[in-house]
Amino acid sequence: MQQIARAVAMAFNTLPRTHRIMLGSLTAVTLAVSVWRPYVNHPADENPIVKTIEMDKNQLRKLLPEASEPLDQDTPAPEDDVPKDEIDEDVQNETGTHDYVVSSGDTLSSVLNQYGIDMGDIAQLVKADKDLRNLQVGQQISWTLTDDGQLQRLTWEASHRETRTYDRSGDTFKVSAEILKGEWKSSVLSGTVGGSFVTSAKQAGLSSGEISAVIKALQWQMDFRKLRQGDKFSVLMSREMMDGKSQQSQLKGVRLETGGKDYYAIRADDGKFYDRSGAGLARGFMRFPTVKQYRVSSNYNPRRLNPVTGRIAPHKGVDFAVPIGTPVLAVGDGEVIVAKRSGAAGNYVAIRHGRQYMTRYMHLKTLLVKPGQKVKRGDRIALTGNTGRSTGPHLHYEIWINNQAVNPLTAKLPMMEGLTGSERSAYLAQVREVMPQLRFN
Incomplete structure (x- = not known):
């Protein structure tokens, strides 16, 4: 022996x-x-x-099938993808903050859940203020997340005058309300583009927040980086004045003339912007980046635990089990900002849609586009593969809104919807009132 x-x-x-x-x-x-x-x-x-x-939990983790997945390997940071320009540098969003305008059918749960916010936190918010169950179309809510995706603060503009803030205190939220008693006044600010739109708008009297609102309203119609010297703009702002200072403001309408053509965006009662005829300005998105829907092999989970280490290893997108060589489609109109090979992501493509949206497609076999290329919804951008740190052929797909990952399967995506019926009639009456005010100097 x-x-x-x-x-x-x-x-x-x-x-x-x-x-x-x-x-x-x-x-x-x-x-x-x-x-x-x-x-x-x-x-x-x-x-x-x-x-x-x-067996203890650590031993059990190592025996799970997921232990073979490279969960600790994060995807490239979005700030590494998006090329910075003067608009990003001069009009920056608060880190970790997102804002949302309430649409028809929205609830607090449906809005926050798509961003991976824990249902327990949503329940605690409603427990702190039952009025949150009755969000109204056109109201705005904003929230701030910690680095690990935990809800830290939520702000609800219940009306022009009242803003409620919900701050985390342990596992609950404390409510505070601010009621302003200023006088709302409308004013028109106009100017001519000089060195850059941001600089010219500030010279015309717009704040950074107001400039950001203008850019978002017109983001689907033009690229603000390509405005030329001599282009003109006119902005109608409603501001709440208190002791001679503006406390808050709301964009009512904007007109921009470039290349001999006028572009308009006018705010409706639902908080969204439409053109002069009531047509939607957003470019519609497809829900899936493939011709048909494939099986989801791994869901979006911003608080997923690595089964080996027990640490939070967020899964910021959705994995689709697709055969190698399946065509990948751009889900919306936009500009390719990344098309390269990058470590764990393998071959991947990132597309910027307007100023707020970005989509990313990873582990690709073949790239069919180049950086700087404009694409339309449904265009082929790549073929699926198994490149990078991947345990099998699949497509990893992400959607980012204001540099924050959201659930691609449930996110509220831009839709090319216009107003109809009585809503359109009321809007056109508002257009007739706003347009004469949007004059150039």
Whole structure:
């Protein structure tokens, strides 16, 4: 017996190091499985004896199938994808903050859930203020997240005059309200583009927040980086004045003339912007980046735990199980800002849609677009593959809104919807009132 053992040991030591590691790992796993839940057959006894071995959580994690997935490997940061320009530098959003205008059918739960905010936090918000169950179309809510995606603060503009703030305190939220008693006044600010739109708008009297609102309103119609010297703009702002200072403001309408053509965006009662005829300005998005819907192999989960380390390893998109070579489609009109190979992401493409939206497609086999290329909704941008840190052929797909990852399967995407019926009639009456005010100097 000793000679047999010695011969096996000598044979094992002559194997290459890689083979010794693989053989040793396989042996360890086999022993672990046999020890973990052995089955002993006793023919004389009808009832088999099953031995249960207690294991702690860390040991159990290592035996789960997910332990083989590279969960700790994060995707490239969005700020590394988006090329900075003067608009990004001069009009920056608060880090970790997102704002949302309430649409028809929205509830607090449906809005926050698409961003991966914990349902327990949503329940605590409603417990702190039951009025949150009755969000109204056109109202705005904004919230701030911590670095690990936890809700820190939520702000609700209940009316022009009242703003309610909900700050985290342990597992609950404390409510505070601010009621302003200033006087709302409308004013028209106009100017001519000089060096850049941002600089020219500030010279005309617009604040950074007001400039950001103008850019968002017209983001689907033009690229503000390509405005030329001599282009003109006119902005109608409603401001609440208190002691001679503006406390808050709301964009009512904007007109911009470039290349001899006028572009308008006028705010309706639902808080969204439309053109002069009541048509929607947003470019519609497709829900899925493929011709047909494929099985979801891994869901969006901003608080997913790595089964080996037990640490939070967010999954910022959705994985679709697709055969290698499946065409990948741009879900909306936009500009390709990344098309390259990048470590764990493998071959991947990032597309910027307007100023707020970005989509990313990873682990691709073949890239069909280049950075700077304009694409339309439904255009082929790549073929799926298994590149980068991937355990099998799949497509990893992400949607980012204001540099924050959202759930691609439930996110509220831009739709090319226009106003109809009585809503359109009321809007056109508002257009007739606003347009004459949007004059150039």
